[in-house]
Amino acid sequence: MAKSKFEYVRQFEVEDKCLPNCWIVVRVDGKGFHRFSEVHHFMKPNDDRSLKLMTKAADCVMEEFKDIILAYGQSDEYSFVFRRNTTVYNRRASKMMTNIASLFASSYVFYWPRYFGTQMMQYPPAFDARTVLYPTDKNLRDYLSWRQADCHINNLYNTCFWKLIEDKGLTPAQAQDRLKGTMSSDKNELLFSELNINYNHLPELYRKGTILIRDKDNQDLEKSLSSTGSSSSGSQGSYRVPSSRSRPNIISLNEDLIGDQFWENHPEILNP
Ligand code: ATP
Numbered sequence: 001m002a003k004s005k006f007e008y009v010r011q012f013e014v015e016d017k018c019l020p021n022c023w024i025v026v027r028v029d030g031k032g033f034h035r036f037s038e039v040h041h042f043m044k045p046n047d048d049r050s051l052k053l054m055t056k057a058a059d060c061v062m063e064e065f066k067d068i069i070l071a072y073g074q075s076d077e078y079s080f081v082f083r084r085n086t087t088v089y090n091r092r093a094s095k096m097m098t099n100i101a102s103l104f105a106s107s108y109v110f111y112w113p114r115y116f117g118t119q120m121m122q123y124p125p126a127f128d129a130r131t132v133l134y135p136t137d138k139n140l141r142d143y144l145s146w147r148q149a150d151c152h153i154n155n156l157y158n159t160c161f162w163k164l165i166e167d168k169g170l171t172p173a174q175a176q177d178r179l180k181g182t183m184s185s186d187k188n189e190l191l192f193s194e195l196n197i198n199y200n201h202l203p204e205l206y207r208k209g210t211i212l213i214r215d216k217d218n219q220d221l222e223k224s225l226s227s228t229g230s231s232s233s234g235s236q237g238s239y240r241v242p243s244s245r246s247r248p249n250i251i252s253l254n255e256d257l258i259g260d261q262f263w264e265n266h267p268e269i270l271n272p
Pocket residue numbers: 029030031032033034035037042043044045046047048050051075076
């Protein structure tokens with residue numbers, strides 16, 4: 001195709017290819033969800049509908065981008081971890097994060113009625129995104145631990161804050177004042193002895209957030225099917241091909257990922 005005289009402007013585009021061999025993490029975060037959650041009457045401190053809708057949107061992203069090996073979400077954010085040597089979009093950071101952010105946002109809107117029923121969405125939400133590279137497995141684990149620790153710290157604070165308002169009749173300013181300068185142990189004690197809550201009995205969804213990983217057995221099945229030339233939809237051959245569609249490909253966990261246990265249970269994540 002002949003080039004137009006305008007073509008040179010392409011040279012103004014900057015290269016943003018991610019360094020080879022690094023873990024690539026894309027994190028999306030809702031824009032102004034403090035307000036969005038108020039306008040849409042989210043339950044405080046944790047609205048299950050939005051948490052589940054966020055996870056549905058993350059599921060859509062993982063269905064589309066097969067090189068995402070793990071996602072972690074809490075509050076209005078989700079992090080997506082790509083396999084180290086992914087070549088998706090030639091590792092171009094802006095292509096990856098803009099496609100993920102827009103698919104995430106459109107999925108959040110698309111599936112809204114499934115979780116919020118007849119409650120109308122009042123205005124279209126937006127999600128920002130960033131791409132970060134982590135060169136070592138330790139850096140990646142520390143990143144995910146950081147997000148999960150953030151989930152815990154915020155949830156502990158928010159649980160105290162809203163209980164002080166709902167059960168003790170404090171104003172938001174008074175509740176904030178009451179919690180100023182408190183350590184985690186103080187908050188646990190406050191919940192236990194004054195607010196009748198054992199923090200450790202709250203749902204893990206709230207305390208740990210949500211981890212999405214691919215079902216290893218399902219993946220092995222799909223691999224063996226494609227290597228024998230069969231496909232899950234094909235019906236040729238002398239035996240019936242087991243349908244991998246009957247099991248969800250992506251599984252959701254609400255558990256600790258800071259300790260070693262999770263990584264020992266799923267060694268294929270770091271060493272595929
Ligand atoms: P920014 O645009 O800078 O991200 P933000 O208002 O979204 O601003 P965040 O730090 O991302 O600020 O915090 C998200 C806020 O959204 C939380 O503090 C909380 O008030 C609210 N929120 C998000 N998800 C939920 C939920 N599932 N249930 C209740 N509140 C939620």
